[in-house]
Amino acid sequence: MSENRTYKIHFLPNDTFVEIEEGNTVLDAAHKASIYVNSICGGDGVCGKCKVILSKGTADAPPTSLISGEEAEKDYVLACEAKIVEDLQILIPQETRLEGKKILYDQNEQHSLTWAAAVNKAEFKHNPLVKKIFLTMEAPTMDDTVADHDRLCQAIMMDQGVELNTIQTSITIVKKLPEILRQGNWSVTATLARRGPVLEVVEVQAGDTSKSNFGIAIDIGTTTVVTCLMDLGSSKVVDSEAIYNSQMKFGEDYIQRIIYAIQNSALDEMQRSIVSDINKSVLALVERQGVELKNITSVVCAGNTAMIHFLLCLDPENIRKEPYLPTANVISPFRASQIGIEINPRGILYALPSVGAYVGADLTSGAAAIRLDKEEFPCLFIDIGTNGEIVLGNRDWMVCCSASAGPAFEGSGVLHGMRASEGAVEIIHITKDYEVSYTTIGNVKPKGVCGSGLLDCIAELLRRGIIDRSGKFQKDIKSGRLRKKEDEYEFVLIEKSETGIDSDIVITQADIANLVRSKGAIYAAISILIESMGLSVDDLHCIYLAGGFGNYLNVRNAITIGMLPDLPTSRIQFVGNTSLVGAKMASISEEAFETVHKIASQMTYFDLMGNPKYMEGFMSANFLPHTNLNEFPSVAEELSN
Amino acid sequence: MQIASVEEKWAGVVKEVTIGATKEEGGTREKVVTIGGAKCIPFMDFDGNQGNRPVIAMDVYDVPPEDWSEPLLKNYRDVVNDAAGWAKKCVEEYGADLICLKLDGTHPDKGNKSSDDAVKTVKSVLEAVKVPLIIWGCENDEKDNEVLPKVSEAAAGERCLLGGATQENYKTITAVCLADGHNLITQAPVDINIGKQVNILVTDLGFPLDRIVMFQTTGALGYGIEYCYSIHERGRIAALSGDGQMATPVICDVGHEAWRAKEAKATDEEAPQWGSFAERGIMWETITATTLLQSGVDIIRMYHPQAVSIVKDHIDQLSGKGS
Numbered sequence: 006m007s008e009n010r011t012y013k014i015h016f017l018p019n020d021t022f023v024e025i026e027e028g029n030t031v032l033d034a035a036h037k038a039s040i041y042v043n044s045i046c047g048g049d050g051v052c053g054k055c056k057v058i059l060s061k062g063t064a065d066a067p068p069t070s071l072i073s074g075e076e077a078e079k080d081y082v083l084a085c086e087a088k089i090v091e092d093l094q095i096l097i098p099q100e101t102r103l104e105g106k107k108i109l110y111d112q113n114e115q116h117s118l119t120w121a122a123a124v125n126k127a128e129f130k131h132n133p134l135v136k137k138i139f140l141t142m143e144a145p146t147m148d149d150t151v152a153d154h155d156r157l158c159q160a161i162m163m164d165q166g167v168e169l170n171t172i173q174t175s176i177t178i179v180k181k182l183p184e185i186l187r188q189g190n191w192s193v194t195a196t197l198a199r200r201g202p203v204l205e206v207v208e209v210q211a212g213d214t215s216k217s218n219f220g221i222a223i224d225i226g227t228t229t230v231v232t233c234l235m236d237l238g239s240s241k242v243v244d245s246e247a248i249y250n251s252q253m254k255f256g257e258d259y260i261q262r263i264i265y266a267i268q269n270s271a272l273d274e275m276q277r278s279i280v281s282d283i284n285k286s287v288l289a290l291v292e293r294q295g296v297e298l299k300n301i302t303s304v305v306c307a308g309n310t311a312m313i314h315f316l317l318c319l320d321p322e323n324i325r326k327e328p329y330l331p332t333a334n335v336i337s338p339f340r341a342s343q344i345g346i347e348i349n350p351r352g353i354l355y356a357l358p359s360v361g362a363y364v365g366a367d368l369t370s371g372a373a374a375i376r377l378d379k380e381e382f383p384c385l386f387i388d389i390g391t392n393g394e395i396v397l398g399n400r401d402w403m404v405c406c407s408a409s410a411g412p413a414f415e416g417s418g419v420l421h422g423m424r425a426s427e428g429a430v431e432i433i434h435i436t437k438d439y440e441v442s443y444t445t446i447g448n449v450k451p452k453g454v455c456g457s458g459l460l461d462c463i464a465e466l467l468r469r470g471i472i473d474r475s476g477k478f479q480k481d482i483k484s485g486r487l488r489k490k491e492d493e494y495e496f497v498l499i500e501k502s503e504t505g506i507d508s509d510i511v512i513t514q515a516d517i518a519n520l521v522r523s524k525g526a527i528y529a530a531i532s533i534l535i536e537s538m539g540l541s542v543d544d545l546h547c548i549y550l551a552g553g554f555g556n557y558l559n560v561r562n563a564i565t566i567g568m569l570p571d572l573p574t575s576r577i578q579f580v581g582n583t584s585l586v587g588a589k590m591a592s593i594s595e596e597a598f599e600t601v602h603k604i605a606s607q608m609t610y611f612d613l614m615g616n617p618k619y620m621e622g623f624m625s626a627n628f629l630p631h632t633n634l635n636e637f638p639s640v641a642e643e644l645s646n
Numbered sequence: 647m648q649i650a651s652v653e654e655k656w657a658g659v660v661k662e663v664t665i666g667a668t669k670e671e672g673g674t675r676e677k678v679v680t681i682g683g684a685k686c687i688p689f690m691d692f693d694g695n696q697g698n699r700p701v702i703a704m705d706v707y708d709v710p711p712e713d714w715s716e717p718l719l720k721n722y723r724d725v726v727n728d729a730a731g732w733a734k735k736c737v738e739e740y741g742a743d744l745i746c747l748k749l750d751g752t753h754p755d756k757g758n759k760s761s762d763d764a765v766k767t768v769k770s771v772l773e774a775v776k777v778p779l780i781i782w783g784c785e786n787d788e789k790d791n792e793v794l795p796k797v798s799e800a801a802a803g804e805r806c807l808l809g810g811a812t813q814e815n816y817k818t819i820t821a822v823c824l825a826d827g828h829n830l831i832t833q834a835p836v837d838i839n840i841g842k843q844v845n846i847l848v849t850d851l852g853f854p855l856d857r858i859v860m861f862q863t864t865g866a867l868g869y870g871i872e873y874c875y876s877i878h879e880r881g882r883i884a885a886l887s888g889d890g891q892m893a894t895p896v897i898c899d900v901g902h903e904a905w906r907a908k909e910a911k912a913t914d915e916e917a918p919q920w921g922s923f924a925e926r927g928i929m930w931e932t933i934t935a936t937t938l939l940q941s942g943v944d945i946i947r948m949y950h951p952q953a954v955s956i957v958k959d960h961i962d963q964l965s966g967k968g969s
Contacts, residue, residue: 473847475813624839632842 015094016040017060024575030055031064031095032084033122037578040082040557042097055084056228061094085119094443101249120242123586127376129594133237134338135198135207135303135353137215138164142191153182157209161195167204168325174206183210196302196367198353198594200338207302207351217300219243220592221287221348224367224585225279225308225316226250227259227391228415229424229553231382231585232286234294237302240593244294246286247426251278252315252508257417258391259311263321276318280345287348301348304341305355305598308586309365309392310334313356317344329362334605355598357591358605363407366396370587373597375549375580377403378604382546383538385531387569389414389456389552393527396608397534399546404538406611408530413523414456415553419516423453428505430458431555433498435465439484446556450505454498454512456554462512463520464562467629469645472494474629476521478514498613502561521627524568528631529622530613537611542570542636551583567630571637654693656886660684660944661856661893662698663829665744666778667805672827674804675946676776679744681859682895687882688942689964700939700961702954703780703813703947704742705901706732708759708767709751715911717924721951729767731775737775740951741958743808746773746780752793753784761796768797772804780807780897780945782831787815795822802826807897807945809833810861813844829857831897836862836870836877838884838892845891858894859945866903867934874898875941882942898938901949904931928953935959 011027011453014034016023023038032055035042042055053071059080064087071119072081084095115581140160143149151159158172186193189211196218218237223230230250234243252275256262266272283304291298304413310331314321319332341354357366371388372378378397388394393410397459416422423429427447433454434442443458445451454462466472469484476492478487486497499510535542548569550558557578563569569577590597613619625632630640662682667673683697688807690696702909704909710726711719721740724733729747736742747768751759768781781797783790809831811819816832823830832848834841841860849855860881865874878896880910885893904910911925920926931953939961948954 474850475843475847477814479817481817621839624837625842627839628843628846632839632846634846 012089013092014038014089014476015061015092017094017096019097025089027089027284027416027483029089030085031082031087031089031093032119034089034095035084035097036119036122040097050083050086053083056081056098057084057087058082058096058098059087059093060096064088064093065090074094078392085121094424104253120586120589123374124240124593127374127590127597129590129597129600131240131593132595133218133303133593134305134355134591134595134598135196135218135220136237137194137196137218137302139213139215140164140192142186142193144191145420153186154179157182157186157195157206161197161204161206165197165204171202171204172206173203178206178209182209185209196349196351198338199304200353205353207353208349217297219296220303220305221283221290221299221301222585222588222592223283223286223304223306223308224370224582224588225306225312226367226553226584227309227312228253228417230279230282230286230414231582232290233585233589234287234290234296234301235589235592237593239363239640242589243296246289248282248286250312251282254278258412259309260325261324262315263311266315267322272315272318272320273629275315276344279312279316284345284347287346298347298370299349302352303355303592304346304348304352305357305588305592306582307357307366307370309367309370309390310359310362311365313359313366317356324362324409326453331359331362334359334361335349335602339359355591357588357598357601358404360605360608361610362390364394364405364608364610366601366605367584368396368405369601369608370585370591371402371580371583372396372587372604372608373601374583374587374590375551376600377549378600378607380546383540383544384546385535385548386583387527387531387548387552389527389550389554390584391415391417393523393530395527395530395534397538397540398608402532403608403622404611405608406530406534408526408613409521410523410526410530413516413519414459416453416455416459418519419454419459419496420513421453421510422459422516423455425457425555427453428452429455429555430499430510430576431455431557432559433458433465435462435469435471437469439469439471439482439486441486443499444557450503451499451510452505452511453454457558458555459520460514460554460562460566461559461569463524463629464559464565466496466512466517467565472517472629476514476517476629478517521566521629524566525623525626525628527568528626529619532622532626533613533616533618534611535570536618545570545572545576548572548577549580549583550577551580553582556581563628564637565643567626567637571630571639647665650827654686654690656685656694657887658888658890658893660882660885660895661858663807663857663859663895665780665805665829667803667827671805672803674772674776675778677778678805679778684942685886687886688940691966696965699737699965700942700944700946701743702741702958703744703746703897703945704736704740704954705746705947705949706736706771707748707750708764709757713911714905715913715923715927717927718905718910718950725765728832730770732963733771734774734861736951737777740954742777742954744780744783744945745771745775746947748782748784749793749797750804752789753786756784761793761913764793764844765796765800766797768800772801778806779804780809780831780947782809783819785810787812791815791818794819798822798826798828805829807831807859809859809897811844811848813840813847816848817851820851820853823857824851824853831859831861831864832894833861835837836865836874838862838877838880841877841881842889842891845894849891855890860892860894861897861899862932864899864938866900866901866907867930867937868909869903869907869935871934875937878938878941878943885961895944896942897945897947898943899947900931900935900938901947904934904953905949907932928956932956932960939964 066087393408432444666675666678688691810833
């Protein structure tokens, strides 16, 4: 544990306090406090969107042209640059709070934990899986008669500090070598790809092209495919693109898709579908950023086991049949063009490893991204996607399970649920008089409610007594917002006149039941995992919560509804889409890639379906916050007030 | 040689609930019934205080029962149209500890009697007998919410046991029981969690836990009794282990469930190999009741006078008071 001093930061107008160690930035503190602060560049100090006002105290902030003289007089600083050296009071101006006009495809870039902060924390050595190195060799003479290929290999060996016998070059490249080496006057750029113990010479170009090396990191979600363009030289995220997984037409969840693939012999078709999604996203990115396809040399994919099977055209049938086996958990790197992905034709695809049928590369990738493997004390890492996958562990051991939580918190199966994109309501407050205030992603007219908003909604409905602890609407409350429509009760969150769709935005009794079931499944799985290791909730050092909830997640509300154990909120951190973060880290660091593999091989899978206690735990968690209120002392106190 | 003690000590105790109120207490009952209070599992008196003895409530309907088989019906043929007379017969001739008045006739599909009719019936039964009364709605939420408040008001002060509050419909009945000083039945579909959850929901409304009796829908012999048994048993063990929300007495519905089994209904011609039709139903009801007694129940609702008599005797014997 670090001995650094900690300081108290008071954020206004939220009136939220957070304690943070010396040397962190104000933006880090805001993230820690789960406060929305605009930031397009993700903390690189270039976008100037994260201006805040130091209303008490001073911070260590370098001068910047992004703050005008007038602003400087009013104590404006860039949150991402201002280092904390004492207790502060920070006022977040309106424009910094809600100006996000851009569609927030990549939450991590913006909010929960910035890319810069995540990379910093992870401490992986920068060393991309595919790198371009500029080599200058001595020209051969009568006294120096080393063959062209040997000369290149020796230069690589010297540069990279690797054994000569680990370097491999395909015959296609060797054939072109004499011309290229001489064309470049013995100065060339070699593209090297890590393939296990082997370093493959993928390409050799005349001259220095080492600055143009890009990679693609992808999170293949069952619903959403997020693709990031990475500058492999600088480790920066250049741009990102999110689209719906077009395999949706084959089935909403992956079990349906596996059945479809088998019954219709449609595995090829499903592979084409995801490959086409990836190609479209990559094309959009390169066009937007003016990058040449040939300079994209690697693709790193994270995703659940079934999604990786579809991408690679592997037989997925046994995933859903006892004893639930994937065709493969670990896949050796291969050329992306082999499955039709359009980048540099010799570029390499790295699929991250899974643990089993229901614990996929999304989880191993995420666990690496948050460095679960470095934690001294037991931590819980929860990724709430379609399944709700959970890892408990530390640097010595890890156990994991899958909770079958369903996609309700991704907005699926909820009437006005939607994924976290522009127009999604992400924060909801309900007053004692049943009035609703909300915040929408992109500050546009609301179209629906994303995971974080749904979570707020249940917690607020409960707090205000609009629903009881079983989640049922209380029909006797005096509010026109609660109404009966076609035999079902619903609560109007936002009236049609304010929405960006042609109807009111409501939450129905069935929606609530779905969300309560979903959180119940997660909590039951957490309890069993903790119990099975002989631990108690208090033994948890920290809970990392990941998933496509939105940019902001009210951790307290996650406790109030009984999704997460009753721990102090300071020990719970919302970390966004960690599957993607892990893929991004792997693309820029061999060490990260190896860590994902190490974690995958370390994890012990715990089958909940075969555990008689799971159903029991689920039934008692199917209540707000839980049937056993003594597991939630702080909620008991909150509700009794 | 000294034999090691096998006594078990429990941390929790089942709460006592008193049904019925005497004149001094604001009612008109001559006898009140207190149930619960167990500090050990049933009939293990060497472990500690078993609390109050289980009691038998006999069912009375506000409409003549349909498809009752002859061995059962013959005991009630003269009173099926008169709830007050029926109740009187159960108490005076058959020894019922309590009367459970089922207001089935108020159900929209079973006669749709008005709440005024129901009030009249309740008043007539209260007048006819001096034992405590259980009043059970027709289990149609809408109709119960209309009828039970009126009935509750009419019986205010009598400290009846009213039922049942379910997860879907508990607010109205809880509110009226609270207002009129009655006890409340919380009902769950043979599910220990939902049972506890309904208790939480009604106590969240301010209803005291020591006025609640839990009902896990009963399964008769051959019709799910094992499941029902294990839910009762787990509930009781949870209560004794200190789970306050489960520490309420339990009621079960044996008569109705046993007598709708085909074994209780099939005549000698239909099932000659099953033994005497005249005795089969009685035994079915008796075995269901005596089995559930072991699982930890405090009130048994029953139908047949002979089964009642056997079960009472059985309780006496198990309690060490028998002949």
